[in-house]
Amino acid sequence: MKTKDIYKSFSKVQQIIIDEIQQLDSSSKKNITKWKHGQGGGGISCEISGNRNIEKAAVNFSSIIGEKLPSSALEKTGMKGLKKFNATGVSVIVHPWNPKAPCAHLNIRFFEAVVGKKTIWWFGGGFDLTPYFISKSDMLFWKNSAETLCNKYNKGFYKKYNNNCNKYFFLPHRNEPRGVGGIFFDQLNNLDYDVCKSFTLDCAATFIQSYSKLFNKKKNLKYTKKERAFQLYRRGRYVEFNLLYDRGTLFGLQSGGRTESILMSMPPKVSWSKDYDFEVYEKKLLKMFALARQ
């Protein structure tokens, strides 16, 4: 089983990212919960929060054993005769205090299943950035780091995976992207296992490096009450996306996953009221979202 190998590597990824996020806020504390899954396996959830920079971050690891694949996953692959599967993953989300610092999300996952006498596997993952205020140069820095990562592996990856990301992180009812994007890939197994694994781990490394750089640049900037209110208002979009569309969230909740871990990604404070006129902020932001898609 490759899952054993991945278990170790992904656990290490979780540990590294926890440490990196704690370094972003010297006041931050972590709260770790270990849990078991009904059908086998379990996870380690880590919530980080501080008074200065990290309002709330979640760095969750899980490795689940299952007998019955969710219909959404079966659909895609047309697999029949599935006997057993392992799904291992790390999810990261960071909600900063400072509205000038962006919110960001990472997910890496590995799936392995026995179908008849065959074992199949694939990797999936991606990351995206959801800023409230962002300059063109910072947006391009984020995109370029994703492109550089992809190009190390395959010249076609970036275009494809960036496109996936743009399609996935979109709110049809608002006709709005969730943010400035990043990359998103699924069912990656058309290269050597070692290369696929290396790419997936590199995603996590690129994510935390680029995000930490952006975060540190922004975390001590001054901001107004109105800017903070705009952040809370835009976080509403994040909640709408996660509860209305996010496949991971919906599958997790419907399949009896651990609710507190799944919803750890929810922003700590959210507002659906426009306490100020946000038109100028919103126009600028949506313009940058559109520019990121060009």
Added chain:
Amino acid sequence: MKTKDIYKSFSKVQQIIIDEIQQLDSSSKKNITKWKHGQGGGGISCEISGNRNIEKAAVNFSSIIGEKLPSSALEKTGMKGLKKFNATGVSVIVHPWNPKAPCAHLNIRFFEAVVGKKTIWWFGGGFDLTPYFISKSDMLFWKNSAETLCNKYNKGFYKKYNNNCNKYFFLPHRNEPRGVGGIFFDQLNNLDYDVCKSFTLDCAATFIQSYSKLFNKKKNLKYTKKERAFQLYRRGRYVEFNLLYDRGTLFGLQSGGRTESILMSMPPKVSWSKDYDFEVYEKKLLKMFALARQ
């Protein structure tokens, strides 16, 4: 078409409820938006908010003409050959400032369709109460007013409609009811049209009377920062219900309804962080939710 008659009656209901809610908070202001639906018809959305008692309330009227029934509605009735339908309704939600005052929700709706050469119609609706702090006597007052209303029409209504309400307003991923319940009915057409209409309008009247009474009793009670934080935290459950399960919300968003009107029910301020230890509050509240189901 009966829809013409209902249009008038439901418009009046909206007007009465807006006036009643404004009386709950002398500082409150209303913000009215008229909108048109793509396929025909439209609505009037009214948002009310004040500095003292009503943090946010939405009283929305809509009357929509459609050609294609949503699959969820077709499923239920097995109707084929549907040519045209009218759906008219009023939705009300109130989010008070004071955590001691409960949040409440009302919906009434009328559906009329031409199927082949026949015209079919039905009424639906209901109301429920979502408190953060509630005494047994207040909970029983709410339940009794619903039961008294039902008993005026049919001795079997209350048990059936209260049961519907309990089943519908439930969060499986939390294993929690949304509140202390009320009533919920759908496809009511097995009595005379006039009786069904009268019952539906009486629902709205009972709702606003009972709710106003509870609200006025609570709105000036003192509360602590911790109690307010608990209210914001529990509002998270409301958001989860509306975006994950509420048929009206999901259908509205998926069928190209007016997003701002549909999501006007969202609480103004929400929190997914436990700023305090809420265990004692939560235990008491969930005990009352359970008691309301007995």
